[in-house]
Amino acid sequence: xxxxxxxxxxxxxxxxxxxxxxxxxxxxxxxxxxxxxxxxxxxxxxxxxxxxxxxxxxxxxxxxxxxxxxxxxxxxxxxxxxxxxxxxxxxxxxxxxxxxxxxxxxxxxxxxxxxxxxxxxxxxxxxxxxxxxxxxxxxxxxxxxxxxxxxxxxxxxxxxxxxxxxxxxxxxxxxxxxxxxxxxxxxxxxxxxxxxxxxxxxxxxxxxxxxxxxxxxxxxxxxxxxxxxxxxxxxxxxxxxxxxxxxxxxxxxxxxxxxxxxxxxxxxxxxxxxxxxxxxxxxxxxxxxxxxxxxxxxxxxxxxxxxxxxxxxxxxxxxxxxxxxxxxxxxxxxxxxxxxxxxxxxxxxxxxxxxxxxxxxxxxxxxxxxxxxxxxxxxxxxxxxxxxxxxxxxxxxxxxxxxxxxxxxxxxxxxxxxxxxxxxxxxxxxxxxxxxxxxxxxxxxxxxxxxxxxxxxxxxxxxxxxxxxxxxxxxxxxxxxxxxxxxxxxxxxxxxxxxxxxxxxxxxxxxxxxxxxxxxxxxxxxxxxxxxxxxxxxxxxxxxxxxxxxxxxxxxxxxxxxxxxxxxxxxxxxxxxxxxxxxxxxxxxxxxxxxxxxxxxxxxxxxxxxxxxxxxxxxxxxxxxxxxxxxxxxxxxxxxxxxxxxxxxxxxxxxxxxxxxxxxxxxxxxxxxxxxxxxxxxxxxxxxxxxxxxxxxxxxxxxxxxxxxxxxxxxxxxxxxxxxxxxxxxxxxxxxxxxxxxxxxxxxxxxxxxxxxxxxxxxxxxxxxxxxxxxxxxxxxxxxxxxxxxxxxxxx
DNA sequence: AACTTTGGCAGGCAGT
DNA sequence: ACTGCCTGCCAA
Numbered sequence: 020x021x022x023x024x025x026x027x028x029x030x031x032x033x034x035x036x037x038x039x040x041x042x043x044x045x046x047x048x049x050x051x052x053x054x055x056x057x058x059x060x061x062x063x064x065x066x067x068x069x070x071x072x073x074x075x076x077x078x079x080x081x082x083x084x085x086x087x088x089x090x091x092x093x094x095x096x097x098x099x100x101x102x103x104x105x106x107x108x109x110x111x112x113x114x115x116x117x118x119x120x121x122x123x124x125x126x127x128x129x130x131x132x133x134x135x136x137x138x139x140x141x142x143x144x145x146x147x148x149x150x151x152x153x154x155x156x157x158x159x160x161x162x163x164x165x166x167x168x169x170x171x172x173x174x175x176x177x178x179x180x181x182x183x184x185x186x187x188x189x190x191x192x193x194x195x196x197x198x199x200x201x202x203x204x205x206x207x208x209x210x211x212x213x214x215x216x217x218x219x220x221x222x223x224x225x226x227x228x229x230x231x232x233x234x235x236x237x238x239x240x241x242x243x244x245x246x247x248x249x250x251x252x253x254x255x256x257x258x259x260x261x262x263x264x265x266x267x268x269x270x271x272x273x274x275x276x277x278x279x280x281x282x283x284x285x286x287x288x289x290x291x292x293x294x295x296x297x298x299x300x301x302x303x304x305x306x307x308x309x310x311x312x313x314x315x316x317x318x319x320x321x322x323x324x325x326x327x328x329x330x331x332x333x334x335x336x337x338x339x340x341x342x343x344x345x346x347x348x349x350x351x352x353x354x355x356x357x358x359x360x361x362x363x364x365x366x367x368x369x370x371x372x373x374x375x376x377x378x379x380x381x382x383x384x385x386x387x388x389x390x391x392x393x394x395x396x397x398x399x400x401x402x403x404x405x406x407x408x409x410x411x412x413x414x415x416x417x418x419x420x421x422x423x424x425x426x427x428x429x430x431x432x433x434x435x436x437x438x439x440x441x442x443x444x445x446x447x448x449x450x451x452x453x454x455x456x457x458x459x460x461x462x463x464x465x466x467x468x469x470x471x472x473x474x475x476x477x478x479x480x481x482x483x484x485x486x487x488x489x490x491x492x493x494x495x496x497x498x499x500x501x502x503x504x505x506x507x508x509x510x511x512x513x514x515x516x517x518x519x520x521x522x523x524x525x526x527x528x529x530x531x532x533x534x535x536x537x538x539x540x541x542x543x544x545x546x547x548x549x550x551x552x553x554x555x556x557x558x559x560x561x562x563x564x565x566x567x568x569x570x571x572x573x574x575x576x577x578x579x580x581x582x583x584x585x586x587x588x589x590x591x592x593x594x595x596x597x598x599x600x601x602x603x604x605x606x607x608x609x610x611x612x613x614x615x616x617x618x619x620x621x622x623x624x625x626x627x628x629x630x631x632x633x634x635x636x637x638x639x640x641x642x643x644x645x646x647x648x649x650x651x652x653x654x655x656x657x658x659x660x661x662x663x664x665x666x667x668x669x670x671x672x673x674x675x676x677x678x679x680x681x682x683x684x685x686x687x688x689x690x691x692x693x694x695x696x697x698x699x700x701x702x703x704x705x706x707x708x709x710x711x712x713x714x715x716x717x718x719x720x721x722x723x724x725x726x727x728x729x730x731x732x733x734x735x736x737x738x739x740x741x742x743x744x745x746x747x748x749x750x751x752x753x754x755x756x757x758x759x760x761x762x763x764x765x766x767x768x769x770x771x772x773x774x775x776x777x778x779x780x781x782x783x784x785x786x787x788x789x790x791x792x793x794x795x796x797x798x799x800x801x802x803x804x805x806x807x808x809x810x811x812x813x814x815x
Numbered sequence: 816a817a818c819t820t821t822g823g824c825a826g827g828c829a830g831t
Numbered sequence: 832a833c834t835g836c837c838t839g840c841c842a843a
Contacts, residue, residue: 205816243842251840332819367821368843390843391820500819507819515820545822545843601823601842625824625841632839683839693837695829703828706838739828761826823842831834 021130021197022324023118024226028089030121033197033227035130041197049120050087052097052113053350059083059108072096080348082111090117098355111350112341114508122322123341129319132197132229134311136163138298139201139208140290143276148721151207153214156182158280160189161295163302164196171291174280183219186212190223198229198325200311202256202301205232205327206723229326231311233301236330240310248638251631252682253727260300263307309486316490320460332497333507339494340509343459344452349403354508362505365516366441368545369523371530373597375541376773378648381608382541382592383550383558385565387525389492390546391499392457393583394521397574398439400514401451407513409433409444437578439517440524447580453502453509457495458583464491522546525570525584532569533561542597547589555591562588592622594649598773601625606649621649627766632683634762636674640665641767648774655775662767662783669759670786679753680745681762682727683708689716704739707732711742732757736787756787 021041022033029045036042056078059067067073067085075086087093096102097113115123142155149155161171172188175181193199201208209230216223234254245251250262260266271279271293279290305311318325321338328334344350387393394400413428432438435448445451450458471484501507503515522545530540533550538561542549550558570584593615595605602625607615627633628642644661647653685708692709694702704710708728716722729745735757743752768780 328817331817333817336819365821370822370843497819503820504818506817519821547843599824627825630825630840686839695836697829706827709838735827765825821843824840826838828837829835831832 020127021132022227022229023121025117026226030118031226046121048090048117049124050090050093050117051115051120052085052087052093052353053079053111054083054085054103054108055111056081056083063106063108082348082350094355097353110353113353114355115341118324119338119341122338123345127322129322129325131315131319132325133195134165134198134200135193135196136200136233136298136301137161137193137204137208138294138301139211140273140276140280140294141211142280143274143278146719146721151210151214153211153218155211157185157211157215158276159291159294160185161291161298162189162192162196163295163298165302167299167302169295169299171295173287173291179219182215183221186216186219186221190221193228196228198231200231200233200301202297203232203234204230205235229324231314231325232327232330233304233311235327236310236314237304237308239330240308240313247628247642248630248633249635256297256300260304263304264300266300266303309482312482313486313489313493316486317493320463320490320494332501333504335494336497336501337508339460340452340456340498343456347452347455349452351402351508354510357505357510363512365503365512365519366523367519369526369543370545370600371526371540371543373542373599373603374539376597376599377776378774379541379551379595379597380593381551382595382605383553383555384547384589384592385529385550385558385562385586386547386589387522388585388587389461389495390522390525391518392461392495393585394518394525395498396454396457396461396583397579397581398437398517398521398577399445399447399451399454399580400439400443400517401445401453402509402511402514404445404447404449404451404454405511405514406436406444406446409436411438411442411444432578437580439521439577441513441516441520443513443517445517447578450580453498457498460491460495464488464495467491525573528569528573529565529586532565536561542600542603544601549595558591559588562586596645596648596770596774598626598769604645604649604770621646626770632681633766634679634681634758636665636669636678636758637763637766640763641770644767644770648770655779658771658775659779659783662764662771662780665763665767666759666783666786669763670755673750674753674755676745676748679731679748679758680729681708681731682729684727685709685712685722685724687724689713689722707740707742710739711744715744735761759786760784 020032020034024031025048028048030048032044032046033041034044064076064083068076072088072092073085074088075084077084077086087096093113097110098104103110112120121127137160139160140158141150142158145155156174156177159171159173161169163169170192172185172192174185199209209232213225234256237259238254245262252258271289276290279286314330315325317323317335318329321335322342323329323335323338341351411430411432415423415427432444435446436444437447438444465488467484467488471481471488474481474484499515499518502509502511502518504510526543526546526548529548530543530550533548533553534540536557537552538550538558539552540548541551550561553561565586566584570586571582574582574584590610591608592605593608595603597603604621604623604626606621607619609615623629623642623645626641626645628638628645630638644658647658647661683706689709689712692705694705697703705713708730711730712722712726712728715728722728730742731745731748731753732740733743733752733754734741735754740754740757764784768784771780
């Protein structure tokens with residue numbers, strides 16, 4: 020099956036014919052809910068059978084399956100305050116979308132769709148918001164397929180008739196494809212197409228295609244892949260293709276598309292070439308990253324349509340679990356919406372305070388393989404195995420206050436059950452749907468990982484196996500998060516917490532066991548232990564012992580039905596700089612047994628170097644110092660001198676735009692940023708980038724959530740500080756003192772202070788001259804433009 | 816229009 | 832110089 024849609028009480032399925040063509044088939048949509056058989060009396064059943072809104076009532080295992088006449092009555096009867104709610108009979112899966120219902124009930128195999136990458140150019144004379152609303156003409160379109168075949172159309176003249184013709188050609192060409200991919204398509208191209216056709220009175224069945232936003236997918240998949248903050252500056256297609264493909268900037272400014280089109284002739288052709296080139300970039304990015312292929316595998320595993328919605332974990336995890344649950348006679352509670360009051364925060368992972376900071380030699384790291392999935396399997400954690408009625412200790416509120424000094428009574432774990440470390444109890448009499456799902460996923464993952472390893476790297480078979488094994492892993496790792504999400508039908512904070520708190524316990528026990536042996540427990544975060552003062556052989560033996568002795572014994576205490584917990588010896592750092600929780604840098608001695616080579620890159624976590632919201636100069640400075648600390652043996656004076664050079668560079672030398680610009684994202688609609696009332700009855704100012712965004716918005720820019728604001732701090736000696744747009748940079752209108760004191764030096768200062776403790780480093784911080792009055796910015800002593808290359812020793 | 820989680824650090828604003 | 836709060840972004 021390629022696609023399916025709910026149309027007028029039918030599920031219309033598009034599927035491949037034997038010859039590779041496409042055919043449509045209709046099935047009646049099922050408006051269905053389940054009731055637990057034990058919840059309904061014979062009397063209830065009789066009434067339901069006679070009710071005209073119910074078309075069928077069928078016994079399925081321990082459930083009654085009700086099929087309703089239409090979607091509306093189903094909802095009305097099952098929603099909060101509806102018939103069943105009032106009768107106190109819980110309904111199950113009543114809210115399920117008919118397409119998901121169809122996928123769950125039938126043996127569906129999701130096929131790989133034929134892909135079309137598309138891009139549009141629109142009339143640039145109107146603001147973008149109006150264009151998205153369909154008020155600008157589409158000037159040209161282009162389609163590129165997976166094989167690199169390109170086709171484009173361009174508007175003949177500035178009339179509705181011409182545009183209709185242009186779009187008719189587009190839809191005609193698109194008929195050869197099943198999936199449409201555009202960079203930022205959800206926010207722009209798809210919306211524009213829909214509205215433009217609607218305005219021009221064209222009837223197009225948009226449900227015929229799978230619409231996939233490449234940007235959304237890329238952002239999700241690339242989260243863990245990017246190295247430095249440099250790569251996080253922008254998600255525009257040009258920036259991403261630059262980072263991934265090394266392709267430079269486009270020669271045509273999209274803001275001038277109208278001028279290009281209106282000029283006609285060669286200019287107009289240039290616009291079309293630009294459009295095609297951009298479209299092709301997506302194909303090349305996919306060739307390099309394979310993210311769309313990976314998404315396809317996730318969707319195939321989960322019986323989810325490979326469109327933008329399919330990217331969401333709640334969606335694909337639901338697809339996988341519902342199908343498996345139905346096989347196993349399990350159904351899930353209806354969930355129409357959620358109440359804000361029903362959201363319970365739950366405890367997360369354990370992060371150990373580093374035992375010491377600074378330079379540390381020979382640190383060994385072990386981590387738990389797929390920790391949360393293995394905990395779910397080990398404790399049999401699932402909505403239907405959870406026994407909230409079984410308590411392991413007396414609750415504090417249940418006894419009179421004069422007894423409150425006595426310890427609370429504890430009860431043993433009952434036979435046939437196990438207990439997570441938040442004392443949530445789960446039955447062990449049968450395997451839960453969630454553990455079963457994870458067992459299968461992890462098994463398939465390892466099967467495909469082995470197949471991958473049997474192939475020559477880089478070949479098609481290798482790639483295919485690699486995608487599959489990654490796909491299974493993604494689905495497995497998403498399950499925990501989905502249990503903890505109020506948007507999901509599996510939301511159950513107590514269960515999510517059973518997972519995290521049990522993880523805390525395992526991690527703490529592991530570090531304690533290492534310390535018992537005289538090793539140094541240095542640091543740990545969620546599923547990893549950093550251990551020093553131990554040899555490679557001893558550490559390897561320790562990991563084996565944990566797996567053979569420690570965990571089986573611990574899990575026995577909690578009465579777990581099986582043991583899926585596995586610790587692995589991941590790597591050894593030759594030298595690491597520990598700065599604080601979630602902040603460190605390290606050079607490798609070996610990784611999974613493979614020795615590091617001269618060109619092995621350091622591992623850097625959490626430091627400003629990794630962040631996209633720091634100054635480029637700050638990243639460069641920090642990276643240089645961190646590299647020297649890890650790979651060279653300078654003394655403290657040499658670092659002091661280096662700091663002095665950077666200080667001078669920031670305070671006195673010519674700096675270019677990219678050295679002084681900051682970039683932060685707008686995360687929500689601008690009017691939702693909080694402003695509190697100050698004591699003088701005026702409103703407090705918002706963060707600098709928000710204030711600037713609001714200002715730009717007033718001037719006609721269209722700033723929306725997700726967009727990055729580039730700004731320069733012009734004067735931080737006043738509060739709130741004065742910022743300007745990067746467009747207004749003139750080479751001198753920025754605050755050097757602020758840059759050094761607040762943005763460039765502190766990140767490196769913290770690293771140096773960790774390695775060489777003491778007050779020494781602070782003496783290089785202060786830079787701003789004492790306040791006289793409106794201070795003139797320092798003049799550069801040396802003009803880099805005239806002198807050319809690097810002037811001072813120590814720069815790289 | 817939809818939405819995987821918690822833990823953690825750092826900077827700016829406003830107040831003491 | 833300190834705190835609380837808001838915000839952004841990263842680790843896991």
